[in-house]
Amino acid sequence: MSQSISIPTLAEMIQEGKKPEVLFWVGCAGSFDDRAKKITKAFVKLLHQASVSFAVLGTEESCTGDPAKRSGNEFLFQMQAMANIEVLNGYEVQKIVTTCPHCFNTLKNEYPSLGGNYEVVHHTQFLKGLLEEGRLKVEGGQFKGKRITFHDPCYLGRANNEYEAPRSLLYKLEAEIVEMKNCKQRGLCCGAGGAQMFKEPEKGNKDINIERTEQALDKKPNIIATGCPFCNTMMTDGIKNKEKEASVQVMDVAELIAQAKDI
């Protein structure tokens, strides 16, 4: 079935006189990072299953500017933002879904005052909507008896107050959902935010992702679920560091739903 999924760009769609229901903003990690690309693919499979008409920007997409902004480079951020807004407004984009909480936050909160006004949703929110509308069905089955703990991405949780959407999807898996000592509003960062992903950490006595991985492992999970490609990298590194790859998987919520549906 995989061959049948077509990934049209917005340019192609518009040329055919069609307008997608939603634009999928893939993000830099989702486009280039090997691990994150798997999340991208899982998500488009779900979109396809639910018969969502979507498009991507493809080569017209460019970094939202989040890591530049959080490093203090407001110039570079605004240049990126304005270039992206020009593209998005050119296509009269109204609704955007993204698998990256950083893209989500930036597009949703920081683009409007520069002229980019869109309805922006995180993929867990979008999937939740599909389930509620009955366009997507999930049967837990294969996750029965598994323990899953959810790591809240800072830019989905604290930054935008979304704690429930990813959890509501996980509950569908009929697994045992266990909460870490620090969760939701008090969730501990994975260590990647604020452009830390791209540099070595400052001197300290531990890396942040190790601390967070330890908190997760305290709950003896089979799966650490998250909703951010950067959190995914950090937690995966943490699990490797603890030599637990054999027993603990780090998975995006979208991947888990796709796996539950055997796609």
Add this chain to the structure above:
Amino acid sequence: MTLLPNLIFAILFFTGIAVFAKNVKKIIRNIRLGISENRSDQSPLRLKQMLRVALGQSKMVSRPIAGALHIVVYIGFIIINIELLEIIVDGFLGTHRVFAPFLGTFYNVLIASFEILALLVIVAVFFFWTRRNIIKIKRFFNPEMKGWPKTDANLILYIEVVLMSLFLTMNASDFWLQTKEVSNYSLAGSFPVSQFITPLFDGLSVVSVIAIERTTWWLHILGILFFLNYLYYSKHLHIILAFPNTYFANLQSKGQLSNLDAVTAEVKLMMDPSVDPYANSPEDQEIVKFGACDVVDLSWIQLLNAYTCTECGRCTSECPANQTGKVLSPRKIMMDTRDRLEEVGKNIDTNKGSFVPDGKQLLNDYITQEELWACTSCNACVEACPIGIDPLSIIIDMRRYLVMEQSSAPSELNNMMSNIENNGAPWPFSPMDRLNWKNEL
């Protein structure tokens, strides 16, 4: 009857208030050194936020023990201040318990509840003191908590106990005099707590007990005037500033950073060749500094934040960088900002109203670059602060200065940024490969 005590009272009272007013003016002047930022929108929502967070203490209870103790002290503090009203009127008029005849039994209820609260405050303060000095809770022992901040925190606890004890002793001696039917001490009030102190006075002469009653009365009011003026030098300023601070606190999503308008103007200019770069004559163009290297580059909200900080360290204890041994502590960011602002303020005072450069600034002299670069912008500190302080915004403004004015970001970040500039992604991948994953489906 001599008027001397009334006169002395009036002089002390007005001096106390005048000194306090002078300090308040100074604080307002210093906060106004910050750049303007409009936070006058959505007043109903702001009012609600203030009532909920400052008056209602909604965020204190996320730590149940500290929260409960704090609420006791806080309610005690507010309610007992009603008693203060009577003390002030008595002081001016030379009366004694002037409200008693008007309020009747309600007066008894009031005094009784003050007493119970006073006792509860003493108990709560005991626990607070234990947490700081015996259990030594970690967040009270970060490096920035040495010296005055540590002394200050304990001093406040001692002052509270002294004030409450004076209040109870005053009532106890009054009650003793009332039962002895000494003239001027007519039966008024009900004393559920201090009645247990009263027997201690048995065997003393009426004159001595009157002396005790008067002394504690005076010390109590003097103590309160002292406390009022102590606030300025203390983290205890939050009992006042928590209100404006929560009122003016950010209402947007925490993830939203401001977009610098000055940058927007320049970027538009760069992107649109039709705009005449010389449209504005050079005279009207102030040289704008991007980001912040000193307190005057921060907004007045950030400076208000700095004066409001209670040094509780909830932010620091939630900070992932701090938890893993990095030098960054969001509480220190706030304390440094306040200390530097105070220094700038004193400089202005000694130089007759204008700031004379002192060769120092907030960046490097107070806050190091190592601290700034350790932040993950996770917002844990902002979420944790019980009174709406935003240390992250200061960190970002200072990073902006480092990057846009000094080009001194860590080299890996410079690489990341040049990647974005050249290929539209933080990694060195070609933009043409963006959709390659499509072929792997």
